[in-house]
Amino acid sequence: AENEQYKQVYIVYMGALPARVDYMPMSHHASILQDVTGESSIEDRLVRNYKRSFNGFAAWLTESEREILASMDEVVSVFPSKILKLQ
């Protein structure tokens, strides 16, 4: 059960921003997160939105939530946020 609830930061990459002028990336990300987590407030989950040049967000998710997101039509990929090194 503990494992089930273990969360880490995942990047949810959704590709290019839709050209529709009425598209609101942040509210779209919020509604996706609410659907997947079942929680109305996503404040503790959302790390950041990607909304200016391409589409996506970073959030604290469990493994099973990650799987649900990865299967969604509007999601390209979901992968853990890692630490890279200066070279």
Next chain:
Amino acid sequence: TTTSWNFMGLKEGKRTKRNNLVESDTIIGVIDSGIYPESDSFSGKGFGPPPKKWRGVCKGGRNFTCNNKLIGARYYTPKLEGFAESARDNMGHGSHTASTAAGNAVKHVSFYGLGNGTVRGGVPAARIAVYKVCDPGVNGCTTDGILAAFDDAIADKVDLITISIGGDNGSPFEADPIAIGAFHAMAKGILTINSAGNSGPQSSTVASIAPWIFTVAASNTNRAFVTKVVLGNGKTVVGRSVNSFELNGRKHPLVYGQSASSSCGDASARFCSPGCLDSKLVKGKIVLCDSPQNADVAQAMGAVASIAKSRNGDVASIFSFPVSVLSEDEYNTVLSYMNSTKNPKAAVLKSETIFNQKAPVVASYSSRGPNTIIPDILKPDITAPGSEILAAYSPDAPPSKSDTRRVKYSVDTGTSMSCPHVAGVAAYLKTFHPSWSPSMIQSAIMTTAWPMSASTSPFNEMAEFAYGAGHVDPIAAVHPGLVYEATKSDHIAFLCGLNYTGKNLRLISGDSSSCTKEQTKSLPRNLNYPSMTAQVSAAEPFKLTFHRTVTNVGMGNGTYKAKVVGSKLKVKVFPEVLFLKSLHMKKSFTVTVSGKGLEADQKFVSAHLIWSDGVHSVRSPIVVYATN
């Protein structure tokens, strides 16, 4: 950078032709560890207001002020105890890379008198926008922050992005934040320059593998820092380090780590491993350690200096006290002197700089190909100075491990340093060709590179997998003659060939594009890339073709003849002559490569295709390799 730009022909001041108006309108995005805004390298003195196209902001946090040079700052590092939230550079790295790419020319700079000269960037008149994603608190750079930095930099309208960050190996695009960010940057006409990594000389260590990223390897320059050791018997051996400490030639007793320990076995004691050295046995002495890794341990135990051994003696580093790093042979000379002398003594001298005839040579640490994710795309692409580069630094960070000093300019080494050199060259190029796409800039730099050869260094046995097309040549790159262009749709077709289909492709490309049958069958090696690479099965005869198209960017018309130089490959170019009658005219050709079959131990064979019209020489590496 006090010598690296002169080394590659980008002379200081008026001795280099510049388009100052356009250069001043150029904005370089630096995704790194932030910046030290008070540095003279980033002074806004003499600069007009930011370019009209600029859409960014200065949100560097408290006590952080931008100016007309440093026009933008954002930070994405998590809130951490003890670390002020700001775009300020706590690591020194971001200041170093930003000043290498586009720092002001600052005269009479040195590291405690060493390496004295004018520190400057490739485009001193350009502007800098900083996106801080790395901090000591997170012990690196978070990928969710890196992606946010790309999201902003692209929308802020920077012209180029330089990012000296990477992982230990390549990842599939859809899970590689730098590849994702760079793809969307490319789609908006922004070239991303990325360091190849410092995991060399092993093969398949290059981590920056996407064809829409310009991947940079590192080499040395003709200036090297050396540190002499004078033995009690009068003999002098020459080691490598950037030693600013002056011991006035006084000799001190020598002791070997192995005999200065009362708590560890020989193996650990020889390396001066933490907890091994006995201060009673090292105090006031010069300690010999089999690795430079633990020099600060010897210092902590009271040693006055250290002499270390290193296999890769091709780089000089800063240490927190006097150190000289010797090659195996020189180290053994000192050991045998010690073993044959009752009271062995030596002096470690202050470093000096020498003229290094053997340059450029690819650095041992520079990550190598082949490309583990896309075997038929050669990586790294290009080589630039990365070793012993003196540039701006942050006084909020120590210049070396356990160092109590604080400096505004320091010497650093790595593909982190070569990357911003290429960013500076790309920006310089763009000032003469503002309308050129990312792939045209990349092509011009690759096809005009200085040839490098595998014979000059023990670490070059990987040849093009080590140094790509060769060493950057900024002056030649301005007039490449022909370029290989690859547009966003070419890259989409490339992704189709890699089985990116349907949903993923549609989402990435942002339009309803889906792969045609022909695109799905296209081979990655037929992406219109400035180098040609193919992986074949070992020990089997092969015959393969590359399809390429070149665009005329030279004078009005030109007749280019194909020539193939290099070894055992049988190469046929058709047609062998290209008539380009007007500017921007395109011509296609095929290159057919055949061979008997590579023995498993014969890693690869390479040749170079050169299109020449008598004025321009458009050189592309052709590499065929086998993996078991």
